[in-house]
Amino acid sequence: MDWLFRSLLVISFLAYITCECVLEQCHLNYNYSMEKARINDPEGTSAYCEIVKLYKKCLASKGTICRGNLVYHGSVLAINKLADNNCPSDGAHGANVKNNVNTIASSSFPNSQPLPSCKYFGSYKFRHCGLFGDPHLKTFDGKYQTCRVNGTWTLIDNPYMSVHVTNKPVVDGSLATVPTKITVVVKSRSTPCTLEKRYEADSEYPLSSTFVDGTDRPGSDETVSLRLISNVDNREMVEIYMKYIATKLIIRRVGKYLAFSSKIPEEVIETSKSYDNDNRIELCTAGCPVSEQLDIETAKGNAVTREQALYECRKTDNLGEDYRNNLTDYYLDWCVFDVMTAGVSYDFVAVAHTAQSDALNMDPSSLKNRTKPLEVPLNKVQVSSASYNRNYFQLPLYFSYLLYLINKYFL
Numbered sequence: 001m002d003w004l005f006r007s008l009l010v011i012s013f014l015a016y017i018t019c020e021c022v023l024e025q026c027h028l029n030y031n032y033s034m035e036k037a038r039i040n041d042p043e044g045t046s047a048y049c050e051i052v053k054l055y056k057k058c059l060a061s062k063g064t065i066c067r068g069n070l071v072y073h074g075s076v077l078a079i080n081k082l083a084d085n086n087c088p089s090d091g092a093h094g095a096n097v098k099n100n101v102n103t104i105a106s107s108s109f110p111n112s113q114p115l116p117s118c119k120y121f122g123s124y125k126f127r128h129c130g131l132f133g134d135p136h137l138k139t140f141d142g143k144y145q146t147c148r149v150n151g152t153w154t155l156i157d158n159p160y161m162s163v164h165v166t167n168k169p170v171v172d173g174s175l176a177t178v179p180t181k182i183t184v185v186v187k188s189r190s191t192p193c194t195l196e197k198r199y200e201a202d203s204e205y206p207l208s209s210t211f212v213d214g215t216d217r218p219g220s221d222e223t224v225s226l227r228l229i230s231n232v233d234n235r236e237m238v239e240i241y242m243k244y245i246a247t248k249l250i251i252r253r254v255g256k257y258l259a260f261s262s263k264i265p266e267e268v269i270e271t272s273k274s275y276d277n278d279n280r281i282e283l284c285t286a287g288c289p290v291s292e293q294l295d296i297e298t299a300k301g302n303a304v305t306r307e308q309a310l311y312e313c314r315k316t317d318n319l320g321e322d323y324r325n326n327l328t329d330y331y332l333d334w335c336v337f338d339v340m341t342a343g344v345s346y347d348f349v350a351v352a353h354t355a356q357s358d359a360l361n362m363d364p365s366s367l368k369n370r371t372k373p374l375e376v377p378l379n380k381v382q383v384s385s386a387s388y389n390r391n392y393f394q395l396p397l398y399f400s401y402l403l404y405l406i407n408k409y410f411l
Contacts (some may be wrong), residue, residue, distance in 0.1 A: 026055060026058035026059055026062070026075075029054065029055070029058060030051060030054075030055045030058075031159055031189050031190045032159075032189075033051045033054065034051060034189065035189040037051065039051070042082050042085070042086050043086060044086045044087070048086060048087075049083070049086065049087035049088075052079060052082060052083050052086070052087060055079055056076075056079055056080070056083065059072070059075060059076055059079065118191075118192070118193040118223045118243065118244045119243070119244065120243065120244055120245055120246040120265070122246070122265050122267040122268075123265065123266070123267065124246065124265065125265060125266045126246075126263050126264060126265055126266070126362070126363075127140040127141075127263075127264060127265075127266055127269055127363070128140070128261065128262065128263055128358075128359060128362040128363035128366070129155070129156070129261070129262050129264075129283075129284035130259070130260065130261040130262070130355055130358055130359060130362075131155060131165060131179060131259065131260045131261075131283070131284075132179070132252075132257070132258075132259035132260070132334075132351050132352070132354070132355040133178065133257070133259075133334055133335075133337075133338050133348065133351060133352060133355070134146060134170055134176035134177065134178060134334070134337065134338050134341060134342075135147060135149065135165075135167055135176075135177060135178060135179055136330070136334040136337075136355075137283055137284075137287065137288060138330070138359065138366070139283070139284055139285065139286075139287045140264075140269050140284050140285055141285075142366065143287045144330045145287055145288050145293050146176075146293070146294045146295075146296050146299070146334065146337065147283075147288035147292045147293055147294060148175050148176070148177060148288075148292045148293075148294055149165075149167050149177060149283070149288055149292050150167055150168070150169065150177050151166065151167065152164055152165070152166045152181075153165055153166075153167070153281070153283055154280045154281065154282050154283065155260065155262075155282065155283050155284045156262065156264075156272070156282055156284050156285070157272060157280060157282055158268060158269075158271045158272040159187065159189065159190035159271055160186075160187055160190055160191060160242070160245050160247070160268065160271070161184065161185060161186050161187055161242065161247070161249075162184075162185045162187070163182070163183070163184050163185075163249065163260065163262070163284075164182070164183045164185075165179050165181070165182050165183075165258075165260065165283075166179070166180055166181035166182075167179055167180065168180050170338075170341060170342050171301075171341070171342055175294060175299055176294065176299065176301075176337075176338075176341050176342075178257050178258075179203070179257065179258040179259065179260065180202070180203045180204075180257075180258065181200070181201065181202050181203070181258070182200075182201040182251050182258050182260055183198065183199070183200050183201075184198070184199040184240060184249060184251070185197070185198050185199075186198075186199075186211075186218075186224055186240075186242065191244055191245075193223040193224070193243075193244040194218050194223055194224045194242075194244075195218055197211040197212075197213065197215070197218055197224065198211060198212045198213075199211050199212065199226065199238070199240060199251075200212060201238070201251050201253065201258055203253060203256050203257060203258050204256070206230075206236060206253070207228055207230075207236040207237075207238045207251065207253050208228070208238075209226070209227075209228035209238075210226065211226060222243070223242070223243045223244050224240070224241070224242050224243070225240070225241050225243075226238065226239070226240050226241075227239050235252070235253070235254050235255075235350065235354075236252065236253045237250060237251070237252045237253075237354075238250070238251045238252075245264075245265065245268050246265050246268075247262070247263070247264045247265070247268060248262065248263045248264075248362075249261075249262050250262070250358055252351070252354050252358075254347050254350045254351040254354060255345075255347030255350070255351075256347060257347050257348070257351050259351050259354060259355055259358075261355070261358035261359070261362060262284065262362075263362040263363075269285065272285055296333065296334070296337040299337075299341075300336075300337050300340045300341055301340050301341035301342065302340065303339070303340060303341060303342060303343035303344075304339060304340055304343060304344055305340075306336065306340060306373075308339075308344070309335075309336045309339035309340045309344075310336055310373065312339050312344050312349055313327055313332060313335035313336055313339060313349055313352065314326070314327065315349070316353075319349075319350060319353055323350075323353050323354045323357040324353060325353060325356060325357060325360070326371065327352060327353065327356060328356070328367060328368070328369050328370050328371055329356075329366075329367055329368055329369070329370045331352050331353075331355060331356040331359070332352075332370070332371070332372075332373055333373050334352060335348065335349060335352035336373055338352065
């Protein structure tokens with residue numbers, strides 16, 4: 001490959017892209033089609049050539065608005081090169097295409113060196129989502145809800161990962177449920193930085209210090225890391241960090257209950273909107289369906305009085321220093337609801353404190369230091385002042401994958 005073409009591809013990766021020329025949808029469609037067809041790499045098959053054809057068609061539809069954009073032209077050059085190497089000249093339906101897998105050489109990067117694409121190139125504007133208790137949900141866009149959501153539900157699902165939670169009734173006959181299982185899947189389809197990994201947490205057992213395959217540092221240069229922090233009093237925390245998308249996931253086990261928190265860049269959250277996830281509801285993005293939302297003033301139990309529940313929630317003597325704080329805002333309201341519903345429980349009080357501690361670390365501006373419980377139904381209007389602004393600038397995450405393809409197949 002001559003120096004001009006090499007330089008153009010590298011420049012196209014680093015180029016500044018305006019919000020008018022957004023190519024991420026083309027890239028996500030390509031990745032989804034590859035995953036659906038179970039194709040791992042470019043290959044000389046009719047199925048792959050059809051995917052290439054659709055990708056080229058998507059790029060062509062952006063031709064006018066992206067004219068003069070180096071990223072766009074670099075993408076066109078890259079996909080045309082893949083088509084030339086794997087598909088016939090017409091590229092239409094894979095006629096006379098080889099049935100064997102691709103003949104393009106594997107990555108030339110030594111295993112000891114991290115791929116340059118395994119870095120996060122987006123903006124560092126983060127959103128927080130958390131779930132705990134009966135269960136109580138704080139969404140990415142600042143909604144606060146208490147939900148029934150019995151059974152298994154999706155919290156997050158995008159091209160890079162998915163998180164699912166299973167809830168069971170907190171006590172017999174109660175509408176409220178509690179998280180008993182949490183599953184995290186780190187996906188490999190949209191990134192070269194890791195193999196697919198799965199983590200499972202069950203409230204009946206101690207948290208695992210590894211993914212289900214026994215690893216805790218998959219990927220080059222520790223692009224994915226998992227660490228277990230065990231504490232006294234039957235409290236544990238697992239942190240999963242994905243460097244290439246600057247994403248942190250936290251799973252806590254407090255007694256017999258689980259809790260989840262996440263800190264994710266806005267651009268990663270936005271990818272779920274264009275990702276085909278079989279129309280599953282993502283609780284962290286969409287919130288709970290209206291039919292699943294509970295009014296904590298009318299759905300609360302009567303195991304103890306409101307005053308006694310408030311007293312228990314404000315006690316901090318038996319709590320660990322790493323998460324002890326004065327409960328405020330919705331975390332105070334939710335703790336009172338949980339104690340009134342399930343009875344005096346150290347676990348419910350402790351998990352509320354850990355959830356507020358995570359919010360303080362991940363989204364401190366969402367806490368307003370309200371120290372008295374609300375006296376009105378909370379699920380009527382529950383939007384924080386830090387509401388989600390969807391008009392932010394997007395830097396397409398496909399940059400990383402484009403550089404990976406460039407280095408793997410062309411340099």
